[in-house]
Amino acid sequence: xxxxxxxxxxxxxxxxxxxxxxxxxxxxxxxxxxxxxxxxxxxxxxxxxxxxxxxxxxxxxxxxxxxxxxxxxxxxxxxxxxxxxxxxxxxxxxxxxxxxxxxxxxxxxxxxxxxxxxxxxxxxxxxxxxxxxxxxxxxxxxxxxxxxxxxxxxxxxxxxxxxxxxxxxxxxxxxxxxxxxxxxxxxxxxxxxxxxxxxxxxxxxxxxxxxxxxxxxxxxxxxxxxxxxxxxxxxxxxxxxxxxxxxxxxxxxxxxxxxxxxxxxxxxxxxx
Numbered sequence: 487x488x489x490x491x492x493x494x495x496x497x498x499x500x501x502x503x504x505x506x507x508x509x510x511x512x513x514x515x516x517x518x519x520x521x522x523x524x525x526x527x528x529x530x531x532x533x534x535x536x537x538x539x540x541x542x543x544x545x546x547x548x549x550x551x552x553x554x555x556x557x558x559x560x561x562x563x564x565x566x567x568x569x570x571x572x573x574x575x576x577x578x579x580x581x582x583x584x585x586x587x588x589x590x591x592x593x594x595x596x597x598x599x600x601x602x603x604x605x606x607x608x609x610x611x612x613x614x615x616x617x618x619x620x621x622x623x624x625x626x627x628x629x630x631x632x633x634x635x636x637x638x639x640x641x642x643x644x645x646x647x648x649x650x651x652x653x654x655x656x657x658x659x660x661x662x663x664x665x666x667x668x669x670x671x672x673x674x675x676x677x678x679x680x681x682x683x684x685x686x687x688x689x690x691x692x693x694x695x696x697x698x699x700x701x702x703x704x705x706x707x708x709x710x711x712x713x714x715x716x717x718x719x720x721x722x723x724x725x726x727x728x729x730x731x732x733x734x735x736x737x738x739x740x741x742x743x744x745x746x747x748x749x750x751x752x753x754x755x756x757x758x
Contacts, residue, residue: 515728518685521740523747525703526718531750535603535757541720542675543607544755545700546576548746549671550598551753552739559739560670561730563693564655568730574599575669577694579686580614581678591617591625594669602756627662648691672697676723683721695730699723 498506525541532539553560553574560571575596582589593613595606616622635643650656657665674686676699686699701721708715722743726736746753 516688517726517728517731517733518724519726519733519736519740520683520685520721520723521744522719522721523744524717525720525747528747528750529703529718531757537604537607537758538611539603539607539757541677541700541703542578542673543603543610544747544750545698545722546578546595546598546606546610546673547601547603547755548743548750548753549673549698550574550576550601551746552742553670554599555742556735556739558735559695559731561695563652563727563729565653571670573597573670575666577668577670577672577692577697578610579672579674580617581675582618592668592672593617594664594667596669604756604758624662624664624667628664631661631663644691652691652693668692668694671695674699676700677702677720683723685723685725688725688727693727695727696736697725699725 528541528544532541532544557570560574561568562571563569573596575594576598578593578595580591580593582591593610595601595609595613598606601609613622617625620626632640632643647658650658659665668689668691672686672688672692672694674697676684676686680702682701682704684699684701686697688694688697699722701723703718703720706717706719708717724736724740746755750757
């Protein structure tokens with residue numbers, strides 16, 4: 487007995503043959519969503535702050551509050567089982583300008599739910615400066631290992647680290663490599679590259695449940711009161727891992743994110 491009742495064979499077109507040969511069956515667990523928020527009030531608060539604060543610092547903190555409020559987001563996939571994380575840690579994408587090219591790296595900020603905007607700002611600045619001046623020992627050690635590995639071994643090496651770190655949950659700090667180098671959630675400043683929106687892929691080794699891409703602010707006009715009003719808007723683009731999260735998991739957290747953005751003082755976020 488057939489599982490699917492079928493009628494007759496359909497002769498494929500040239501492209502259909504090519505497509506069937508080029509792609510495998512779907513196996514990617516990523517889910518994408520986007521929210522647009524009015525940041526007119528927030529932009530003013532950041533510009534008038536006594537510290538050098540940015541949207542990245544704010545949303546790093548805001549996401550820390552969300553992960554603390556909804557601990558079901560703050561999980562780690564070890565082997566094929568989900569575990570609750572002890573700390574709320576952000577992974578911040580960092581663009582590094584080299585002599586002849588750009589490179590992409592990242593830093594982790596622990597306890598973002600507890601730290602102030604100023605503390606987050608200073609820690610990000612210090613850690614990024616260390617990378618730019620080759621003072622981050624763990625990243626330098628990672629680069630040294632990759633430097634002496636032939637290109638054919640890249641996938642094998644990453645698979646080995648994935649097995650040790652994410653299957654066995656063993657630290658590789660004894661090799662001079664970072665412990666838990668990706669944390670709970672990711673933040674990517676795509677707005678600094680001029681993009682108003684964009685969805686960032688989830689790096690398989692990271693096991694992040696979610697990554698937020700913060701777009702470039704843009705102006706939008708509304709006519710709610712019969713007169714034109716100018717607002718600063720921002721797109722927040724999320725890439726989720728469906729192995730961890732369903733749409734129901736993020737509906738309330740994203741509504742909370744809007745509330746935090748529109749009224750940060752209510753959630754004890756200070757700008758000085």
